[in-house]
């Protein structure tokens with residue numbers, strides 16, 4: 001990135017993209033001058049690039065960076081810097097620039113922070129301060145980054161419950177393509193990443209520029225193209241009217257906007273992964289194989305049933321046991337009791353102690369499902385404190401899954417739920433919380449006045465997670481929201497895992513995991529082996545495909561193992577053992593995706609950081625369109641090194657079409673990296689909805 005910090009204005013990005021190497025001061029100033037193109041069809045007498053917070057007063061005619069007013073005045077601020085930009089490098093090598101600026105006439109100050117992580121991830125945020133006059137009502141503070149004209153194709157994501165991260169592509173349109181969230185959570189239909197790239201860009205080719213907002217509340221992420229050729233990617237929080245009102249001396253800080261450039265999407269992904277892996281709370285111990293009780297027993301909890309499940313879980317190699325929904329108060333189905341976070345005396349007459357002891361006795365950690373931001377109308381909490389539930393305009397919002405939202409912006413509501421959770425953590429040895437969030441925060445007003453409350457709630461939810469982790473160091477939190485509805489870098493500042501989807505059908509998971517891991521490293525994404533018949537789709541799959549899909553993330557089991565045959569459990573145990581043997585590579589490796597010519601074939605893998613080992617998955621997600629199976633190219637290997645490739649089969653041998661046995665799958669084969677990456681291996685004739693592995697190990 002080349003950032004111009006000059007003539008008193010906010011920073012202007014003169015280049016964001018391929019590394020230009022070391023440039024002299026003269027080169028940099030020439031580059032800046034060359035960037036000042038003439039607007040030959042411009043209504044203005046000046047021509048200039050757009051600052052990262054675009055200003056109308058500087059010839060920008062699209063969406064402004066700062067919106068707001070003081071009873072109608074000061075709505076078009078123009079910021080002049082108040083001192084030199086402060087540039088520094090932090091101990092981890094992050095380059096940081098802080099710019100302070102003010103619009104004295106509008107009584108506004110802004111502090112803009114821009115950071116470039118050594119892995120190439122960029123992030124920006126601002127703090128806006130009102131310095132005088134009447135209250136300043138903030139409408140928006142949005143950051144933007146310019147992309148060049150060749151970025152002519154957009155990719156972003158949508159989705160729904162059990163079907164997250166559906167990619168959508170389109171040409172970069174004129175005007176604004178804006179993805180907006182007004183549901184108070186990142187969303188099952190989250191934009192996830194907004195990418196602009198060279199037409200046809202894929203995992204391994206085509207330049208791509210991508211942005212992501214690290215925020216779990218209302219937000220907008222957009223691509224904007226003007227008739228003069230300007231193209232931007234931008235994002236910011238979406239504030240409701242009056243949600244942020246700054247009295248003199250008060251400030252508000254935006255969420256971070258993250259951005260990455262790469263040649264091919266895999267390079268963009270690598271920058272996000274490097275960033276997350278470098279965070280102070282990034283897990284340093286192996287991710288424990290998790291047994292989750294939800295699809296095994298649903299609300300049918302009992303000590304006997306769950307100890308039996310725990311025994312079988314431990315037998316196949318699980319290391320963590322997570323008791324899902326249904327353990328508290330009157331919660332025998334999903335109509336009641338959210339908010340009453342005390343152990344049910346009916347289901348657990350002796351408390352959770354006996355189950356936890358049993359789980360620990362088997363050498364597993366214990367984890368618990370909670371949904372602290374939610375409240376059932378039929379709960380002691382809602383009856384005692386109806387004023388703590390969100391209610392805009394004096395009316396309560398619509399129920400969703402028979403539930404309402406506890407407004408954590410109420411200090412007493414916050415303290416109540418915090419104390420209940422702290423009490424649980426104090427009285428039980430709980431290593432892990434699966435933190436769910438099933439209702440939208442739309443129409444969310446703070447009672448009694450009904451003021452918009454999503455922002456305060458989102459910040460309070462973050463604070464609550466932070467307080468719990470501080471009170472119990474080592475506690476791990478998983479972010480779940482009806483599956484993958486809260487997957488963003490804001491919540492990932494305090495969580496170490498996401499539940500990617502309530503759908504664990506491996507066919508759907510091929511796509512859901514591929515795109516969830518475009519942002520999050522594999523070790524941060526929950527991937528479970530479900531029952532032979534997927535509960536959400538009714539499809540049936542062999543264990544080789546279910547496990548062969550689940551081993552690629554933070555592995556778990558969500559299957560009633562008491563209904564599995566001894567042979568199935570034995571095969572599952574082999575997959576778990578294989579995952580454990582390779583989990584350092586699976587979780588810490590560089591994620592690579594093959595650009596296979598046939599949409600029916602998915603190739604992806606991980607390559608060790610020093611490129612001496614790699615593991616790939618080849619999956620037939622439909623019947624290959626082409627006659628003859630074609631070749632599978634293995635991305636990411638060092639072209640100059642030689643690798644021995646093989647087809648490891650932790651469970652049964654892969655199910656292939658026809659009778660052909662390919663000799664090298666038995667004996668292995670040694671080939672140079674360049675051959676494996678550029679020419680590839682002949683593809684094995686896979687049956688649809690099956691997959692197999694390929695390993696590659698450097699040999700000298």
Ligand code: GLA
Nearest residue numbers: 294324325480481482483502
């Ligand atoms: C949500 C979660 C599921 C499960 C249920 C429990 O839907 O995504 O994994 O925990 O709630 O009610």
